[in-house]
Each structure stands twice: as C-alpha cells, then as structure tokens.
Amino acid sequence: MKFYDCxxxxxxxxxxxxxxxxxIDIPTVQVDLxxxxxxxxxxxxxxxxxxxxxxxxxxxxxxxxxxxxCHYLESQFPEPNLMGRxxxxxxxxxxxxxxxxxxxxxxxxxxxxxxxRGFANRALTGPKDFGQIPELAERGRxxxxxFMAVLDGRLAGSPYVALDRxxxxxxxxxxxxxxxxxxxxxxxxxxxxxxxxxEELSARPSAAA
Numbered sequence: 660m661k662f663y664d665c666x667x668x669x670x671x672x673x674x675x676x677x678x679x680x681x682x683i684d685i686p687t688v689q690v691d692l693x694x695x696x697x698x699x700x701x702x703x704x705x706x707x708x709x710x711x712x713x714x715x716x717x718x719x720x721x722x723x724x725x726x727x728x729c730h731y732l733e734s735q736f737p738e739p740n741l742m743g744r745x746x747x748x749x750x751x752x753x754x755x756x757x758x759x760x761x762x763x764x765x766x767x768x769x770x771x772x773x774x775x776r777g778f779a780n781r782a783l784t785g786p787k788d789f790g791q792i793p794e795l796a797e798r799g800r801x802x803x804x805x806f807m808a809v810l811d812g813r814l815a816g817s818p819y820v821a822l823d824r825x826x827x828x829x830x831x832x833x834x835x836x837x838x839x840x841x842x843x844x845x846x847x848x849x850x851x852x853x854x855x856x857x858e859e860l861s862a863r864p865s866a867a868a
Contacts, residue, residue, distance in 0.1 A: 662687045663705065663713035665697075669764070669838045670725050671712035672868065676830045677729045679865035681736045685714075698786070709786045726756065729827055741827045748822060755813075755821040755828040762806040763835040769799030770842045800842055807839065811850035819856070825863075833860050 662678075662685045664671045678685065690696050690711050697709045706713045706723050714728040715721050722728045733742045743749030772778040773796035783789045810832060813820060821828035836857055839846045847854045860866055 660685050660717060661715040663690050663711050663715070664688065665690050665692045665711045668692055668711060669834050670710070673725045673830050673834050674712050674714070674728050674732075675868035676834070676865040677732060677741060677827065679868040680739060680741060680825075680830075680863075681732065683732060683736055703786065707786065708784075710784050726760075726827075741825070741830075743822070743826070752821045752826045752828050756831050759806075759810075759820070759828065759831040759835055763803060763810070763832070764838060766799045766802035766806060767835065767838050767842055767844075770796050770803060771799075773799065800844065803839060803842065803844060807836075807844070807846055807850055807853065810836075811852045814852035814856045825860075829856075829860060830865075833857065833866070 662671075662674070664675065664687050666689060690702060692711070696702055697706075697711065703709060705715075706721060708723050710723060712725055712728060713721055713723050714731065716731075722731060730742065733740075741752075743752045772782045773791045774793060778791065780788045780790055782791045782795075810820070817823070819825055819829050820832050836846050836853060847857060
C-alpha cells in the first residue's frame with residue numbers, strides 16, 4: 660500500500676491518527692498542497708479529485724476519502740477497534756462522525772476558505788477554481804460555534820464522542836477542534852467539557868501524528 664499525505668492538512672491527519680492508534684506503518688508520499696502539487700497533471704492521474712488523502716492498495720485501487728480509507732484499514736487491522744464492534748456501535752460512531760464532518764469540519768472550512776488570502780479563487784477543494792464569498796465565511800464561523808456548543812453538551816455527559824471508549828468519532832472531532840484554531844475560534848477557552856476531553860486526547864501518542 661501507499662499513502663498520499665500532506666502533513667499540514669487536516670483531512671489526512673484523521674487517517675494518520677487512525678493508523679497511529681492501530682500501529683500501522685504505510686509508505687507515505689507527501690503532496691505539497693501549498694504549492695499546488697495536487698493540481699498537477701501527475702497527481703490528477705492518481706486522484707482526479709485533486710485532494711488528499713489517498714490510499715493506494717496493492718491491487719492499484721485508490722481510495723480518496725478519509726472515512727473510506729479508515730473503514731478499509733479497520734477491516735484489515737481490526738484491533739484496536741475504532742469503528743464499533745456491532746451494528747449499534749458502528750451506527751453511533753458513523754452518526755457522530757458524520758455530524759462532526761458536516762456541522763463542524765465543513766463549517767470551519769467554509770469560514771476559512773472564503774476569507775483567507777491563500778485560498779483566493781480556491782474556496783472549494785477540487786480540480787476547479789471557485790471564488791470566495793465573504794458572507795459564507797461569516798456563516799461558517801457561526802455554524803462552527805453552534806456545533807462546538809453541541810459537542811460540549813455531548814461531552815458533559817459522556818467521556819468520549821460516540822461511545823464510552825475512544826473511536827474514529829473522537830479522531831474526527833479532535834482534528835475539527837484543532838482546525839477551529841485556524842479561524843481563531845477560542846474553543847478550549849470557551850467550552851470546558853471540550854477542553855477536558857481535548858487535554859485527555861492530547862496525551863495519546865496518536866495526537867502527534
């Protein structure tokens with residue numbers, strides 16, 4: 660297998676943390692997003708979506724979505740379990756992971772990519788250019804704040820996001836909380852239950868992946 664990564668990007672970080680939790684070591688190729696390597700003809704042949712991460716399997720199949728990659732890795736390396744042991748657990752992990760992605764991570768991306776100068780004409784990832792809409796940045800930040808309040812409420816009554824143990828949902832939420840710092844949202848100062856949980860997860864070796 661081969662893993663296409665970008666050390667500074669949040670999406671592949673979710674996969675790196677997942678692999679670190681399982682002790683998986685896969686040969687890795689760094690893709691220089693800052694200088695637009697993902698838009699090169701060479702990389703388009705690897706992933707026409709022009710995004711990372713990408714996991715290339717031994718049969719040359721390429722997976723281009725973080726959750727799909729983690730799902731595959733879970734099937735090949737089932738322990739420690741990170742995506743649920745039965746249908747109920749799997750559904751809860753997936754439910755929270757998708758809520759984190761749509762209400763948290765995508766809101767943060769909307770807030771960042773529609774205002775940061777480095778994303779001028781690149782407000783959306785992918786092969787085509789899209790201009791920034793400043794109003795969407797304001798909406799994204801408001802959505803992100805609303806989600807953090809929901810997450811803090813969840814963590815007020817649960818040690819982890821989806822189950823009573825660490826799962827993929829915690830990885831997604833942890834990366835989302837760190838990503839909120841890119842739009843200068845003071846999550847750890849404003850929401851105490853997230854702060855407690857974040858401090859605990861930061862002590863895990865995978866947090867440095």
